[in-house]
Amino acid sequence: MRVMPYERTMIRVASPSASLDVQSSKSSQPSGGLYFFLGAIVILLILLILLFVFRKFINPSKWKTFFACTRKQPVAKDILSRNLHTISWFDFQTLKKATKNFHQDNLLGRGGFGPVFLGKLEDERLVAVKKLSVDKSQQRESEFLAEVRIITSIQHKNLVRLLGCCSDGDQRLLVYEYLKNRSLDLIVYGKSDLFLNWSARFQIILGIARGLQYLHEDSHMRIIHRDIKASNILLDDKFQPRIGDFGLARFFPEDQAYLSTNFAGTLGYTAPEYAIRGELSEKADIYSFGVLVLEIISCRKNTNLTLPSEMQYLPEYAWKLYKHSRLNDLIDPRIREDGIVEKEVMHAIHVAFFCLHPQASSRPAMSEIVAMLTCKVEIVQTPSRPIFLERKGKKDEKISWDSISEALPSPLKSDSPSYQHSK
Numbered sequence: 001m002r003v004m005p006y007e008r009t010m011i012r013v014a015s016p017s018a019s020l021d022v023q024s025s026k027s028s029q030p031s032g033g034l035y036f037f038l039g040a041i042v043i044l045l046i047l048l049i050l051l052f053v054f055r056k057f058i059n060p061s062k063w064k065t066f067f068a069c070t071r072k073q074p075v076a077k078d079i080l081s082r083n084l085h086t087i088s089w090f091d092f093q094t095l096k097k098a099t100k101n102f103h104q105d106n107l108l109g110r111g112g113f114g115p116v117f118l119g120k121l122e123d124e125r126l127v128a129v130k131k132l133s134v135d136k137s138q139q140r141e142s143e144f145l146a147e148v149r150i151i152t153s154i155q156h157k158n159l160v161r162l163l164g165c166c167s168d169g170d171q172r173l174l175v176y177e178y179l180k181n182r183s184l185d186l187i188v189y190g191k192s193d194l195f196l197n198w199s200a201r202f203q204i205i206l207g208i209a210r211g212l213q214y215l216h217e218d219s220h221m222r223i224i225h226r227d228i229k230a231s232n233i234l235l236d237d238k239f240q241p242r243i244g245d246f247g248l249a250r251f252f253p254e255d256q257a258y259l260s261t262n263f264a265g266t267l268g269y270t271a272p273e274y275a276i277r278g279e280l281s282e283k284a285d286i287y288s289f290g291v292l293v294l295e296i297i298s299c300r301k302n303t304n305l306t307l308p309s310e311m312q313y314l315p316e317y318a319w320k321l322y323k324h325s326r327l328n329d330l331i332d333p334r335i336r337e338d339g340i341v342e343k344e345v346m347h348a349i350h351v352a353f354f355c356l357h358p359q360a361s362s363r364p365a366m367s368e369i370v371a372m373l374t375c376k377v378e379i380v381q382t383p384s385r386p387i388f389l390e391r392k393g394k395k396d397e398k399i400s401w402d403s404i405s406e407a408l409p410s411p412l413k414s415d416s417p418s419y420q421h422s423k
Contacts, residue, residue, distance in 0.1 A: 087148075087152055087162055087163060087164045087165065088163060088164035088175075089164060089165070089166070090164045090165065090166040090173070090175055091166065091168065092166050092168035092169075092171050092173070094121070094122075095119060095129050095166055095173055095175065098119035098120055098121050098122075098127065098129065099117040099118070099119040099129055102115075102117050102129075102131060103117075106118045106119070108128060108182060109182070109183060109231065113130075113132050113133060113247050114130060114131045114132040114133040115130075115131055115133075116128050116129065116130045116131075117129045117131065118178065119175075119178075125178075126178040127163060127175050127176065127177065127178050128175070128176040128177070128178045128179070129173055129174070129175055129176075130173065130174040130175075130176065131171075131172075131173050132144055132172040132173065132174075144165075144167070144172040144174070144247075146246070146247060146248075146249065147162075147174060147245075147246045147247045147249070148162070148165055148174070150223060150246045150249045150251070151246050153219075153220075153221060154214070154215070154219050154221070154223065156210075156211055156214040156219075157240070157242075158207045158208065158210050158211030158214070158240070158241060158242055158243060159211050159214070159215075159242055159243050159244075160176055160177065160179070160234055160242040160243065160244035160245075161176065161177045161242075162174060162175070162176055163175045163176060163177055176244065179234040179235060179236045179237075179242065180235075180236060180237040181194070181234075181235035181236065181237065181239060182234065182235065183230065183231050183232070183233060183234055183235070184204065184230045184231070184233040184234070184235060184241065184296075185229075185230035185231040185233075187235075188230050188295050188296060188299055188300075188301075189230070189299075189300070189301055190299070195334060195338075196239065196335075197335055197338050197339075198335045198338070198339075198340040198341070198344070198345065200239050201296050201297070201335070202344065202348065202373075203239070203240070203241075204233070204235070204239065204240075204241045204296060205293055205296055205348060205373065206370070206373050206374070207240055207241040207242075208228075208233060208241050208243065208289065208292065209289065209366060209369050209370045209373060210370055211241070211242070211243045212225070212228070212243070212285055212286075212289060212366045213366035213367050213369075213370055215243075215249075215282075215285075216282040216285070216365070216366050217365065217366060217367055221251050222251065222252040222253070222254055222282070223249055223250070223251060223252065224249065224250050224252050224280060224281070224282050224284065224285055225243065225246065225248070225249050225285050226248040226249060226250060226264060226265050226280070226284065226285070227245060227247075227248045227249075227264075227265050227266055227269075227288075228243070228269060228285050228288035228289055228292060229266050229268075229269050229288065229292065230292060230295055230296075232244050232245040233292075248264050248265065250280070252281070252282065259279075259280045259281070260277075260278050260279060260280075261278050261280050262278060263275055263278060265284075265288075267303075268291065268301075268302040268303045269287075269288040269291050269292070269302065270284070270287070270288070271283065271284040271286075271287035271288070271360065272287075272358070272387045273360050274287075279360070281360060282365075282366070283360040283361065283363045284360075285366075286355050286363045286364070286365075286366065286369070287355060287356060287360075287363065289355050289366075289369070290315075290351075290352040290353070290354070290355025290356040290363075290386075291314065291315060291352075291356070293348060293349075293351065293352035293355070294314050294315060294318050294330070294349070294352050295314065297330065297331055297332065297345060297348060297349060297352075298314065298318075298330050298331065298332055299332035299334070300314065301314070302314040302315070315356055315386050316386075317330070318330050318349065318352075318353075319353070319385055319386060322349075322353070322383075327346060327349055328342070330349065331345055347372075347373075347375075347379075348373065350379060350383060351369060351372050351373060351379075353383030353384075353386070354369075354372075354379075354381075354383055355369065356383075356386035357383070357384050357386070358384060358385070358386060358387040359384075362384075
């Protein structure tokens with residue numbers, strides 16, 4: 001009967017001893033917090049060493065350039081990936097070889113956003129390679145993407161065709177079809193020995209008008225070119241015109257009369273309401289077209305400060321000749337000698353005057369201009385005197401931008417010209 005208490009006593013004595021052994025074994029092991037602390041110190045030391053090495057041996061500006069390029073690259077490729085069915089992706093080395101390392105002998109021209117070179121691909125195709133200027137990094141990127149986006153969304157026989165592009169590191173290039181007779185300015189400004197008779201010039205005028213009609217009215221997107229001028233009109237082997245250089249082009253909302261934006265374009269071709277107040281609409285392209293028509297007919301630049309003061313600005317000079325019934329003096333003497341139908345030339349000059357109307361909303365739409373040029377409508381209104389934006393004032397005059405602005409009320413509201421359809 002006394003055995004049980006004895007056993008209980010033995011158990012009580014043994015239990016404290018066992019617990020002491022367990023506690024002493026636990027206390028002999030290092031804690032997890034110590035490991036964490038030591039690991040953090042090691043990692044911090046490694047990071048400090050790496051930071052020292054990078055700052056000592058690697059130029060930080062190079063890394064900034066690298067990361068900037070990697071951010072830009074996916075944007076361009078994303079644009080291209082949605083348009084691979086219409087254009088091709090070119091490797092930079094391929095284009096470098098095609099243009100003989102962009103040799104000056106292959107230089108076709110130089111635009112506002114970079115030079116254009118003649119290139120010959122491995123399949124013997126001739127192409128025009130537009131190399132965007134390096135010194136305009138931010139602007140050239142937006143122009144590059146805008147031009148790719150717009151030109152791949154439209155197609156018309158009077159618009160230049162984009163074959164492909166290249167976005168390689170900091171290089172941005174556009175590859176266009178090569179047009180044998182190059183740009184219109186070489187002929188209009190006397191830089192070429194080529195002579196165009198009136199029939200060829202009229203077909204160029206009409207082709208440009210049809211190209212603009214497509215951009216403004218017939219395309220699935222309403223597009224304003226913003227830089228219609230002779231150097232941006234290319235001519236194929238049959239002297240059919242194609243509008244090129246869409247770097248400044250803008251998509252235009254269908255429900256707006258105009259956009260308020262910063263000026264971009266070429267002085268001498270610029271509509272007054274756009275240059276002065278930044279009011280952009282398709283009527284800015286129409287004004288530029290009117291200036292271009294006068295250039296094609298007269299075969300001279302819109303602004304030439306070496307001429308007598310009354311002849312320096314082409315639209316102003318044309319208007320003075322019109323008021324004095326001497327419009328024949330405006331016509332290129334060579335096409336007069338070649339033989340022209342005077343009525344046709346005078347008709348085209350009158351259309352140009354309507355395009356230069358001081359009120360933007362009174363300028364006819366491009367579809368009406370095409371109809372007038374093809375004599376599908378009869379003009380029943382006399383032209384109005386254009387407002388001129390001279391690059392340089394005369395010595396005895398001071399240009400008043402306020403007075404010009406007063407003649408251009410905003411918003412764009414006025415009566416449209418009257419036309420009568422021919423039967």
